[in-house]
Structures are given as structure tokens and as C-alpha cells.
Amino acid sequence: MKMTFRWYGQGNDSVTLDQVRQIPGVEGIVWSLHDLAAGEEWPMERIMAEKAYIEKHGFHIDVVESVNVHEDIKLGHPSRDKYIENYKRTIEKLGQAGVKVICYNFMPVFDWTRTDMFKELEDGSTALFFEKAIVDNIDPFELVRRMASYTSELTMPGWEPERLQHLGELFEAYKQVSEEDLWANLQYFLQEIVPVAEASGIKMAIHPDDPPYSIFGLPRIITNKENIGRMLNLVDSPSNGLTMCTGSLGSSRDNDVADIIRTYADRIPFAHIRNVRVYDNGDFIETSHRSKDGSVDITDVVKAYHENGFTGYARPDHGRHLWGEKCRPGYGLYDRALGIMYLWGVWDSLEREKNR
Ligand SMILES: [Mn+2]
Numbered sequence: 412m413k414m415t416f417r418w419y420g421q422g423n424d425s426v427t428l429d430q431v432r433q434i435p436g437v438e439g440i441v442w443s444l445h446d447l448a449a450g451e452e453w454p455m456e457r458i459m460a461e462k463a464y465i466e467k468h469g470f471h472i473d474v475v476e477s478v479n480v481h482e483d484i485k486l487g488h489p490s491r492d493k494y495i496e497n498y499k500r501t502i503e504k505l506g507q508a509g510v511k512v513i514c515y516n517f518m519p520v521f522d523w524t525r526t527d528m529f530k531e532l533e534d535g536s537t538a539l540f541f542e543k544a545i546v547d548n549i550d551p552f553e554l555v556r557r558m559a560s561y562t563s564e565l566t567m568p569g570w571e572p573e574r575l576q577h578l579g580e581l582f583e584a585y586k587q588v589s590e591e592d593l594w595a596n597l598q599y600f601l602q603e604i605v606p607v608a609e610a611s612g613i614k615m616a617i618h619p620d621d622p623p624y625s626i627f628g629l630p631r632i633i634t635n636k637e638n639i640g641r642m643l644n645l646v647d648s649p650s651n652g653l654t655m656c657t658g659s660l661g662s663s664r665d666n667d668v669a670d671i672i673r674t675y676a677d678r679i680p681f682a683h684i685r686n687v688r689v690y691d692n693g694d695f696i697e698t699s700h701r702s703k704d705g706s707v708d709i710t711d712v713v714k715a716y717h718e719n720g721f722t723g724y725a726r727p728d729h730g731r732h733l734w735g736e737k738c739r740p741g742y743g744l745y746d747r748a749l750g751i752m753y754l755w756g757v758w759d760s761l762e763r764e765k766n767r
Pocket residue numbers: 618656658659683728
């Protein structure tokens with residue numbers, strides 16, 4: 412397991428790389444060019460400048476999260492071919508720069524969705540919260556206004572104002588797109604890009620939908636074990652893989668995340684490992700990584716990776732906001748550092764057992 416830490420770039424993150432260096436066992440920075448719109452071809456100079464800055468601080472740049480997929484690709488519009496060409500060129504350039512894994516998602520309109528970014532837990536820390544009744548009962552425009560109220564300083568990936576300007580048009584367009592259409596559009600995209608990824612030494616790793624079910628009537632397909640199997644079979648290649656996110660998949664009680672890891676271990680190049688507490692009414696809140704604090708058995712998750720000889724990349728994904736920290740929602744320094752130490756604690760004891 413190669414430990415990494417997501418970082419949003421200079422001037423775009425409350426955490427510095429010098430701070431990340433003091434978290435034990437972190438080798439790589441998960442990065443992106445967050446100011447570029449979905450569908451744009453990434454300029455090589457920009458890629459090389461980011462690589463130089465991250466490497467200067469002693470980290471590798473092996474994992475990019477994300478290269479976003481333009482809505483026209485997900486919608487299957489004729490203009491998708493132009494955006495797919497840009498995507499291929501970006502894959503090639505990232506391969507030349509030494510990138511090994513590209514994380515992306517195929518969620519229509521909305522990326523990850525929450526109703527409260529700073530919901531207080533019993534111990535006084537705050538965390539990302541999803542209240543199902545709110546999402547079931549408000550219209551998507553209201554949700555966007557809610558999300559925007561939290562994002563005065565740093566825009567959140569997936570919720571960029573530009574991307575949400577045409578919300579009404581997008582919802583109209585998706586009325587014509589069924590789940591089967593979305594599957595066909597994903598297949599079209601993968602058949603085009605996976606050969607380029609193979610030739611570039613890159614593994615594509617799709618992130619599951621968050622939460623893993625339809626919201627606002629939009630189709631969603633990367634939601635459970637069966638559908639992940641279907642996705643992997645669309646193009647049967649090691650370069651067509653999964654970002655296994657225990658928090659996203661674990662926010663539905665129907666998913667046994669450790670079982671999903673054991674089933675598809677050889678197709679998981681990138682692991683997001685975090686816990687969520689799921690309530691009977693479907694609400695969920697992000698918690699500490701410790702197994703007993705949430706509904707996901709993180710100890711068993713790490714065990715599933717360990718017993719499969721996992722050599723891929725991992726990150727603690729999100730954390731709570733602790734000790735008055737001002738940070739991007741879910742992306743503070745302290746709780747992610749604590750999470751990493753929990754993951755290493757479990758991993759190292761399993762190693763010790765194995766080598767006894
Ligand atoms: Mn994730």
C-alpha cells in the first residue's frame with residue numbers, strides 16, 4: 412500500500428506540502444489542475460510545473476484526481492468526440508510526465524453531494540453530512556444555493572460555479588438519458604480512451620457515485636458490486652479500473668465494501684479509505700476512520716487489501732474538521748493525518764502477523 416494525500420495546489424489549499432511531509436509514510440500527492448474546465452486539454456507546461464513543485468517537496472505525482480469528464484460525453488452528444496480527443500491527449504501527456512493512475516467519475520451534473528458541510532458530531536468536531544429528506548424534498552437549484560453558501564473562499568471540485576451555471580439546461584438534457592444510455596455512453600468513452608491509457612502506462616480508475624443511488628431523478632450507475640463488475644467488463648483491461656471509495660459505497664447499507672474489495676482486488680489501483688455512519692433513515696455523516704465510530708469496518712477493509720497483497724495507492728479520503736481548523740470541507744490536515752495513522756496501525760500489525 413502506497414500512501415498518498417490529496418492536495419489542491421498552491422494558493423488553493425489550507426494545508427502546505429511541508430505539513431504533509433510530517434505525516435508518517437506519505438509518499439505521494441494526489442493532484443489535479445483544478446482551474447481547468449472539464450473537456451479542456453491540459454497544457455504540458457502546466458503539468459510539468461506542478462510536477463516540479465510537488466517533487467521538490469519530496470513527493471511523487473503518480474496519481475491524478477481528477478481529470479473531469481465533460482457532460483457532453485456523459486450525455487452522448489455528438490460534440491463528445493472533440494472532448495474525448497482532448498481527454499486522450501491529456502492521458503498521453505500525463506503518461507509522459509510519469510503519472511500512473513487517473514481517477515475520474517461518471518456522475519451526471521453533480522459530483523459528490525452533501526446537505527451540510529459542518530455538521531457537529533458529539534465530540535464537537537464537524538463533518539460532512541447528508542440528510543436524505545432534504546435531498547428528497549428540495550429542488551436541485553436549492554441544493555446548489557446551499558452548497559454555494561459554504562464555498563465563499565475555495566471552490567469545491569465538482570461544484571465549480573461555471574459547471575453549475577447551466578443547471579436547468581443540463582437537467583433538461585438528462586431527461587432523455589436513461590441508465591442504459593449512460594452505460595452505453597460510458598462504454599463508448601472507455602473503448603476510446605482505455606487503449607490510449609494502456610499505451611501511456613496509465614490505469615484509469617473510476618470513482619463510485621456519491622451517494623451510490625439516484626438523486627433528483629438523474630441516472631447513476633457506479634453504485635454497487637454488480638454494476639462495478641459490469642463496468643470492469645465494458646473493457647477488460649488492467650487500464651480500466653476502480654477507485655475503491657469505502658465512504659461513497661459505504662453510504663448505502665446494501666454495499667459490503669470489504670466484499671467488493673475481495674472480489675475486484677486486482678482491478679483497484681487506487682483506494683479511498685474512510686468511514687461513514689449511516690442512520691436507519693438513510694442519512695449519513697463522515698466520522699473518524701476508526702471501525703467502531705462508523706458503519707464501515709475499516710479494519711476489515713484494510714485486511715481485505717492486505718490479504719490480496721495490495722500494492723496500489725491509498726489515501727485517507729476525507730476527514731472531520733478538528734481543533735478549530737479552517738479548511739476545505741472534508742480536507743483538513745489533522746483528521747486525515749489521524750486516519751493515515753489508523754490505516755498504518757492496522758496494516759503494520761497485519762504485516763507483523765504475516766511475517767511471524
Ligand atoms: Mn472518495
